[in-house]
Structure formats: structure tokens, C-alpha cells
Amino acid sequence: MDFLTISNVHHTYFTKDTAKTALEDITLEVKEGEFVSFLGPSGCGKTTLLSIIAGLMQPTSGKVEIEHKPVNRAQSSIGYMLQEDYLFPWKTIKENILVGLKIMNQLDQEQEENALALLKEIGLSGVEKSFPKQLSGGMRQRAALVRTLATNPKILLLDEPFSALDYQTKLKLEDLVSTTLKEYRKTALLVTHDIGEAIAMSDRIFLLSANPGKLARTFEVPKSIRDLIPFEARQHPEYSSLFQEIWKELDQLEAD
Numbered sequence: 195m196d197f198l199t200i201s202n203v204h205h206t207y208f209t210k211d212t213a214k215t216a217l218e219d220i221t222l223e224v225k226e227g228e229f230v231s232f233l234g235p236s237g238c239g240k241t242t243l244l245s246i247i248a249g250l251m252q253p254t255s256g257k258v259e260i261e262h263k264p265v266n267r268a269q270s271s272i273g274y275m276l277q278e279d280y281l282f283p284w285k286t287i288k289e290n291i292l293v294g295l296k297i298m299n300q301l302d303q304e305q306e307e308n309a310l311a312l313l314k315e316i317g318l319s320g321v322e323k324s325f326p327k328q329l330s331g332g333m334r335q336r337a338a339l340v341r342t343l344a345t346n347p348k349i350l351l352l353d354e355p356f357s358a359l360d361y362q363t364k365l366k367l368e369d370l371v372s373t374t375l376k377e378y379r380k381t382a383l384l385v386t387h388d389i390g391e392a393i394a395m396s397d398r399i400f401l402l403s404a405n406p407g408k409l410a411r412t413f414e415v416p417k418s419i420r421d422l423i424p425f426e427a428r429q430h431p432e433y434s435s436l437f438q439e440i441w442k443e444l445d446q447l448e449a450d
Contacts, residue, residue, distance in 0.1 A: 239407030
């Protein structure tokens, strides 16, 4: 069953003197529990598309629906995780992971216990009373993931959430996020510039061309790769061939 439907989305940025089209005729569907990635050259509108899906901005034309209901504003069913963790520095980690529930008036004893249990599950037990500055970048991103999942969103939007981390931490966090989302059967959309990350984490990869952003090609990640955690997926023989195929396609798009 199609969970997220994007139909004929077109978006143009207008200024006093110019009009620049960022997205043109984007149409695609994502199934519930699916993990998809968006790849493409700079200027292909990946983040614009994610913002439209999140309901943070309205497309010039076209529509986005989740479970056949239009997305026309930011809503609790959508979780957004960015490159920066955006934890409040004056709040403890416990206060930070509960802030979404508090804003939505959903914070009760059960929800608090669930959030703290998830914090422990992803390896952050004992940091509840710590402040963000006392944690490493990877630990803060884990806390940001807990904050995002605590409100039980139907879909997660991930905008280059690992790009600011060192490579070893990035690989570990890829495994953690992938395993956690599969365990909770979450639908996720990832924007990334990293071909390897897209292959290792995704079920499908949407490749966008630039100026304006259009859907150029869709790649299905083989089941033999999808069944592995990202670190192991990178070692699989089919990983290299798919990487080369996407690389060539992306290189051609950037040359056009």
C-alpha cells in the first residue's frame, strides 16, 4: 500500500526580479516501512522537496499525501532530523528528548518511560542529567533521534544527519539508525550526497537531475544488500557494482 504519495510537485522560488524553478513534475510513491534516499547534484532541490513533504512550505503546484490525507502544514506525524542536532544547550538530555512530547501535550508517565527506555536502547543510558555540551557529536545525534522518535511519527525525514560526523562515528550511527527504524517499522526518507550511504541504508534510491530538479532515475537496492546492516552492506559484492552504476549516472547528470 502506498503510504506517501507525491503527485506532480512543482516549485518555483520568486524574488522581485527573478523566478527560479527548483523542482519540476516530481511524482513518486513510498510504501509504509520503506527507506528511500534522494541523491543528486547540488541544485537539484533535494532539501526543498523534503521541506515540502514535511509541510514546512507549500509547492507552487502539485500535492503531497500521507495515507491519502494532504500534507499542507507541519504536523506531528512527521519527524525531521537534520545535520545539526539542535538540542537546547540549557536543557538536560532528558529534558531535550521530552520536549516534542511536551509541546504536543502528550507527555505523561508512560511516554516519558518509553523515551527513556529508547535512550537506553541506543546506548545512552546514564546521560539523562547531562547537558549537550558534555556529549560527543555522535551521542548528541543519537539523542536527537530519540527526541524525533519519542513522538512516534509515521514518517522520518533525514536531511544529511550524519554529514558533520567523523567517518567512524558516521558508520556506527548509520547502523544504529537503520536497525532502530527497522525495529520500529518506520518509513524514512534520506537526503544525502553520499552514494555509499544511500545504497547501504535504502530500499530504493531516487536520483534527481538539477536546474530544475527532476526525477531522473530510480534504483532498486538488491534484497541481498537490504537484508544487511549498513556496515556489512558496504562489503557485499553487489554494493560495488551498484555504486559504479549510480556514480556514472550522477557524473553524467552533473556534466549535462
